[in-house]
Amino acid sequence: MSTTALPSSSSPGTDTAADAVSTGPGLAAQARAAGALSCIAALVHLAVAPEHFAEWAPAGVFLIVVAAGQLWLAQALWRGLSARLVPAAVLLTAGLVGLYVASRTIGLPVHPDTAGQGLGLGGSHHGGSQVPGGHGNGMPIVPGSGAEAAVETVGTLDLVCVVAELGALALLVGMLPVRQRRSVGNLLLAVGLCGWVVWGLVRFT
Amino acid sequence: MSLSRRDLMKLGVVGGAALALPLERTVSAKSSAQGRLASSRLPRPFTMQFRTPPVLRPYRTDATTDFYKVYMKPLQAEVVPGLQTPLWGYNGLVPGPTVKVAQGRRTVMRQVNNLPGKHPVLSYTPWTSVHLHGSPSLPQYDGYASDITNPGQYKDYVYPNTQTGRTLWYHDHGLHHTAENVLMGLAAQYQLVDPLEQALPIPKGEFDVPLLVSDAMFASDGSLYFDNHSESGMFGDVVLVNGVPWPVMKVKRRKYRFRILNASISRSYQWSLDSGDPMTVIATDAGLMPQPQTVQRFRHGAAERYEVVIDFGKMPVGRRVVLRNTSPKNNIDYANTNKVMAFDVVADDFDRANNTVPDALNPTNPAMLLTAADAVRTRRLDLKRKHGMWTINGHTWDDVVKSKFSLVEASPREGDVEIWEIRNSSGGWFHPVHIHLIDFRILDRNGKPPMPHELGPKDVVYVGENETVRVVARFEGRGKYMIHCHNLVHEDHDMMSQFEVLADHDVSDPMSDPCKSLPEIDDV
Numbered sequence: 001m002s003t004t005a006l007p008s009s010s011s012p013g014t015d016t017a018a019d020a021v022s023t024g025p026g027l028a029a030q031a032r033a034a035g036a037l038s039c040i041a042a043l044v045h046l047a048v049a050p051e052h053f054a055e056w057a058p059a060g061v062f063l064i065v066v067a068a069g070q071l072w073l074a075q076a077l078w079r080g081l082s083a084r085l086v087p088a089a090v091l092l093t094a095g096l097v098g099l100y101v102a103s104r105t106i107g108l109p110v111h112p113d114t115a116g117q118g119l120g121l122g123g124s125h126h127g128g129s130q131v132p133g134g135h136g137n138g139m140p141i142v143p144g145s146g147a148e149a150a151v152e153t154v155g156t157l158d159l160v161c162v163v164a165e166l167g168a169l170a171l172l173v174g175m176l177p178v179r180q181r182r183s184v185g186n187l188l189l190a191v192g193l194c195g196w197v198v199w200g201l202v203r204f205t
Numbered sequence: 206m207s208l209s210r211r212d213l214m215k216l217g218v219v220g221g222a223a224l225a226l227p228l229e230r231t232v233s234a235k236s237s238a239q240g241r242l243a244s245s246r247l248p249r250p251f252t253m254q255f256r257t258p259p260v261l262r263p264y265r266t267d268a269t270t271d272f273y274k275v276y277m278k279p280l281q282a283e284v285v286p287g288l289q290t291p292l293w294g295y296n297g298l299v300p301g302p303t304v305k306v307a308q309g310r311r312t313v314m315r316q317v318n319n320l321p322g323k324h325p326v327l328s329y330t331p332w333t334s335v336h337l338h339g340s341p342s343l344p345q346y347d348g349y350a351s352d353i354t355n356p357g358q359y360k361d362y363v364y365p366n367t368q369t370g371r372t373l374w375y376h377d378h379g380l381h382h383t384a385e386n387v388l389m390g391l392a393a394q395y396q397l398v399d400p401l402e403q404a405l406p407i408p409k410g411e412f413d414v415p416l417l418v419s420d421a422m423f424a425s426d427g428s429l430y431f432d433n434h435s436e437s438g439m440f441g442d443v444v445l446v447n448g449v450p451w452p453v454m455k456v457k458r459r460k461y462r463f464r465i466l467n468a469s470i471s472r473s474y475q476w477s478l479d480s481g482d483p484m485t486v487i488a489t490d491a492g493l494m495p496q497p498q499t500v501q502r503f504r505h506g507a508a509e510r511y512e513v514v515i516d517f518g519k520m521p522v523g524r525r526v527v528l529r530n531t532s533p534k535n536n537i538d539y540a541n542t543n544k545v546m547a548f549d550v551v552a553d554d555f556d557r558a559n560n561t562v563p564d565a566l567n568p569t570n571p572a573m574l575l576t577a578a579d580a581v582r583t584r585r586l587d588l589k590r591k592h593g594m595w596t597i598n599g600h601t602w603d604d605v606v607k608s609k610f611s612l613v614e615a616s617p618r619e620g621d622v623e624i625w626e627i628r629n630s631s632g633g634w635f636h637p638v639h640i641h642l643i644d645f646r647i648l649d650r651n652g653k654p655p656m657p658h659e660l661g662p663k664d665v666v667y668v669g670e671n672e673t674v675r676v677v678a679r680f681e682g683r684g685k686y687m688i689h690c691h692n693l694v695h696e697d698h699d700m701m702s703q704f705e706v707l708a709d710h711d712v713s714d715p716m717s718d719p720c721k722s723l724p725e726i727d728d729v
Contacts, residue, residue, distance in 0.1 A: 054590055054633075055435070055590075055593045056592055056593045057592060097223050100223070100227070101222070101223050101226060101227055104226075104227030104230055104231065105226050105227055105230045131332070131351065131353065131380055131381070132351060132353075132716070133353060133355070133719065133720075134330070134332055134353055134355065134380075135322075135330055135332065135355040135356070136322065136323070136329075136330030137328075137329060137330060138329050138330055138331075138332055138379070138380060138381040138382055139329055139381055139382070140324065140327035140328070140329045140381075140382050140385050140431070141327055141328045141329065142327065142431050142432070142433070143239050143326060143327075143431075151230065151234070153231045153234065154227045154228050154230075154231040158227070159224075162223060162224065162227075163224070166216075166220045166223060166224070169216070169220075170208065170213075170216050170220070173208065173212065173216065174208040174212070181208075181212060182212075185211075185212050185215040185216065186215065188215055188216060188218075188219040189215040189218050189219065191219055191222075192215075192218035192219030192220075192221070192222045192223075193218060195219075195222035195223075195226055196218070196222055196226075199222075199226050199229070203229075
């Protein structure tokens with residue numbers, strides 16, 4: 001079994017301390033742990049793919065592609081991922097977490113229930129205005145849904161998946177060179193703070 | 206791990222946001238939604254008295270026709286003791302008044318939409334379209350989903366009543382919100398009697414009892430609770446018979462005929478008696494069976510009608526018999542949805558006439574004489590969920606509308622006999638399929654004979670999980686008629702299409718006699 005591949009040296013003329021790679025006896029275990037967590041997230045995505053496929057086929061296909069990507073990442077981390085791929089893995093995992101948060105807070109613009117919004121069809125998958133002689137809007141709006149119908153609710157599997165992805169993200173960030181780790185950490189901090197600020201504005205204004 | 210404390214704090218901020226914000230959004234969405242009434246607030250089964258809806262009288266008659274007026278209007282009802290539930294009823298009644306007509310006499314039924322401009326909870330405009338289910342009405346009087354009547358408008362529906370005696374029902378069929386309108390109360394029985402049925406010694410009068418079975422869920426303020434489970438179905442935790450939760454009915458020691466209509470939005474039932482006694486099925490959707498069928502239990506999908514005779518004659522006074530529901534799969538069940546109503550046997554004296562079930566009922570029903578060999582062609586209807594929509598052969602009612610109502614799944618010529626093979630390839634759903642206009646006979650289900658209780662003329666067929674059902678019918682009538690799943694949530698979203706019976710002349714358009722605006726004018 002190979003071990004985790006790491007950058008072999010710093011580039012000439014760079015700050016050696018800042019560019020120093022993460023090293024240490026626990027690094028291989030860290031990579032494997034990240035791989036295991038990525039595998040858990042992939043399995044959750046695979047488990048929910050059929051029901052999403054039945055509801056809206058593109059969503060099911062997307063989840064299968066995501067699961068395949070995470071399974072590949074998991075085996076790569078287990079075998080010893082090239083250090084050059086760690087930033088991409090961080091990006092992928094952070095992106096999935098971001099997508100999850102968006103789908104559970106503001107809704108995704110590609111959800112089938114919102115696909116008609118740009119066409120003036122009231123967010124319905126029916127032609128809302130195509131009722132000859134109809135007065136007003138005949139589409140029932142269930143309280144608590146309405147325009148937010150595309151926002152999914154959080155379930156147990158969602159929590160399992162996002163916790164696994166956050167754990168994998170933390171481990172992957174920890175595998176980055178110090179300078180990259182600092183930049184990525186600052187970026188994630190900024191994104192997190194923005195999220196809290198937007199939530200506060202929506203919640204309290 | 207090679208993360209500093211500072212790194213961990215940064216990750217904690219983003220991780221906390223990723224975990225907390227979606228959770229907070231879910232909790233706040235739930236709190237802004239209707240609060241469901243706690244099960245502890247629901248009435249205990251068999252504590253409320255059974256009742257039957259009143260019979261509607263015509264306001265005018267002439268030599269050939271009975272004229273009725275029905276006003277759809279809001280009402281407040283105490284369905285759950287101590288709570289007021291806003292409902293909509295035909296003439297302010299839930300269920301609506303029963304109409305009883307004789308074969309051969311025409312009916313003109315004026316339906317006036319006096320509903321409010323907006324639904325009190327769901328905010329939609331409640332346009333309506335009234336369908337008399339089981340009637341070969343002309344297309345413009347069949348309750349075509351897009352032939353709507355807005356609040357402040359009315360329409361006169363004409364019913365020929367030429368078919369064999371049967372239990373029909375009138376209910377809303379308005380586009381996009383049929384499920385909600387029916388759940389609000391727009392449903393009632395319509396009984397057509399013919400000389401054959403009158404001549405049979407089966408139970409009549411007070412022993413011929415309508416049972417309109419439905420289910421509902423309530424919000425904590427008493428209003429109906431709406432949850433269509435991602436457009437898959439509405440399932441209540443309260444079973445209502447004629448609008449009363451789990452009622453108890455006093456019965457005399459003799460036979461009773463029960464006209465059971467499953468008026469639930471989505472739920473199917475499997476009936477049985479807790480005493481283990483059998484039930485004798487004497488009629489199906491389109492009237493009397495050729496021979497009665499004695500069963501211990503039977504499956505009953507939405508919109509189907511089964512007439513059963515239960516014999517309380519051998520039961521001791523004081524005995525309570527419970528009509529139970531062993532729920533078919535893919536319903537959502539609650540603590541007491543396994544019970545429906547109770548019968549308490551009493552010692553009262555009773556009329557001993559019409560207290561038998563003969564061995565032959567209607568052996569010459571035309572629909573039941575059809576065989577596969579009579580068919581000139583076979584057509585297939587595939588029931589599928591596609592891209593989140595319920596479809597028939599891949600089509601929805603939206604497709605029909607977009608085609609300017611030209612899209613049809615079938616176009617038999619008038620008088621043709623056809624086999625329709627209806628296929629549900631899903632294991633996750635069942636579909637009670639209703640074909641308007643016609644009566645049909647079920648030929649087989651997955652290649653096997655129909656169940657005993659289905660051996661009568663039908664207009665709805667239960668197409669269960671992974672089932673293929675073949676039916677045979679003669680297409681008498683002309684014009685366009687709907688085919689749809691009678692899980693009304695499926696129908697609304699959007700498992701409905703149409704067929705057209707072709708004829709050389711005199712074909713009516715379903716939209717050819719639109720509603721009129723109030724005030725009413727007596728021009729019929």
